[in-house]
Amino acid sequence: MSDIKYLPGKEPHENEHRLIFKNVDRQGWDTSIDTYLEDGGYEMLKKGLGMDPKAVTEDVKASGLRGRGGAGFPTGIKWGFIPPNNTKPVYLICNCDESEPGTFKDRYIVHQDPHQLIEGMVISAYAVSAHTAYIYIREEFPEAAITLEKAIAEAREKGFLGQNIQDSGFDLEIYVHRGAAAYICGEETGLIESLEGKRPYPRIKPPYFPAAMGLYMAPTIVNNVESLCHVVHILRMGGQEYVKLGTPRNSGTRILCVSGDVKKPGYFEVEVGKVTFRELLYDMCGGPKDGRKFKAVIPGGSSSKILRCNESFKIGRGDDAKDLSFWDLPLDFDTLAAAGSMAGSGGVIVMDDSRRMSWVLNNITHFYAHESCGQCTPCREGSTWMKKVSDRIENGQAVPEDVKTLEEIAYQIDGKTVCAFGEASAWPVEAMIDKFREELVGETSDTNDFKTDERIAQEEFLSKVQ
């Protein structure tokens, strides 16, 4: 791979291990199928279609690949959930609704390397016996939707899609379906509802697990773009070889997207768990901006719990337990979960000491209040309340009890909703208050007597009643 040259200024860092992003920012690279074929593309498709579908699934299971969309669920096991006696058509959906704040990896795959995704999708569809696949792409990627449709047409022309692909007897059609700027369409059951032409109200699980009752009530596999691309590399390397990348239970590579207050933000494809925060933020991202110090980091998209840079954590159980400072934490699924946060979608947002936490909190609560689908009360009302209270704190109109109120609201959303959006909106608030309580309380004042419109109306009403 050493002969690959990258665009000047975009060369990968030496700690990187590029599989998925091999062709991103590559010199002389474009999205046409000829370029991809010249580079040995679609070979794995031929190999995969020559195997037994079960063998492909087994390989993916052996590779230990965990979904890169947020939940980190093992992909091979998910594929195995399709009921064995199923008679309905099976659907494969690629989740390209990348809208978790802080995440920007799928963007580069679909804009710069669409054929890798298509190849991964054909192999995955073959493994789960799906003959129709959809790419659900967010509306804000209009260019990528065109690129993908062009790539699909090219692939069909060369016989990598359509009827009887490469004489294997396997048929597959892939269609692009554009969303319409709603974050909740990223949630897999919300996505399915949206694909059915409805409002994206997530379905309750159980019983609506997509693998059993998904699109049109037929078995459906929803996978993230990055997860599907990994399938190509698993087939190339073999599951047994792939599992050696990364650390045990956290195999493979993953793309970390760093944004915020660092000198060189960007994307880095690394072996999972091989890079610590110190290496990531100081070596790869060039450290804090001049004259600043790192204050806090959101490790896996805005839904994950924030970590303070001066914390330390007890990781592991029993005799294996060790104390690790924030800087020595490796970025893998299990360690971050043990540290009380999550690896999520790989979006690392960094804040330095110039940021007021109340402002950050306010920005995040606005996002969730805007994006709640409104189906269940705790989330719909709670996210709006959190926004209003955090508005007050940010504007200096709050009293100290408001911080407690905010915390109470968050804990009342968490775990009481139809979909995981409830946790996604409550966790950042819970963590922010837990870790920066003094700072938030410091922005409030006992003497504030700010009243909301609702409060004024309520008092007026009560005075009339009495």
Add this chain to the structure above:
Amino acid sequence: MRPLKFPLTDFFKVSSKIEVPHPRAIDRKRLEYIRLYAPVKVDVPNARLIERDALRYLFKDHPKPRRNDRELVKRDLPEPSVLEKNVLSPETPGSINFPPFKITPELEKKANQRIAQYPADQSRSAVLPLLHEVQHHFGFISPESIDWVADKLNIAPIKVVEVVTFYPGFRQKAPGKLHFRVCRTLSCAMGGSYELMARLCEITGIDRSGADGQKDPISVSPCGNYSVEYAECLASCGTAPVCLVNDDFHEGLTPDKAKDLIAQYNG
């Protein structure tokens, strides 16, 4: 003020016959009402705009609505229903940029292509793609186009309305010729996207004070050439702040680049 293209005297006749409410109280429904009673047939392109100008002109020395006007409006016109309120598209200065909704063979062809992507008994899935086609050609989703989509897919219009009103990606009023969607989420906000928005508004003369993130996110400049809106994370946080201009994506837009960004399109 744009010169008027038809004799105003006709309009004065109208106003002497029925009392025309103050422009502030005028929405589409009421314009239709006036048109119904108008002794002249206003048969020019963009008739609605001209009517609006005419009304503005009529009431230029008349800054506050008179009480009678409001009462007249109340008495004679039923309050628009929830459905009407959600379906009707208010006029904006940007309306002039887009042709009125019309079913063309080309649109039909594209629609049929989209419908073919889904199983035959699941054509409802094509609601989003069809609405995208409409929005792409006509700038926004009008009541007529909702009817067309519902007809095409053989579903009740409400099923289309619920989709249009839910998704922030569908507009119900005309944006400007250049529609800016500035990302306001954390990484971009840290990079200065709020200042970028302020600069864009300053340059284009847009007043965002009436904008409401949920119900009415789009603000259009008085000239109708520009409109702005806040978007949530556009998935390019590493190159913050970012912004979509129509379908073009721009990254690394520090506030000082706002002027160049606009110039790029006007040059």
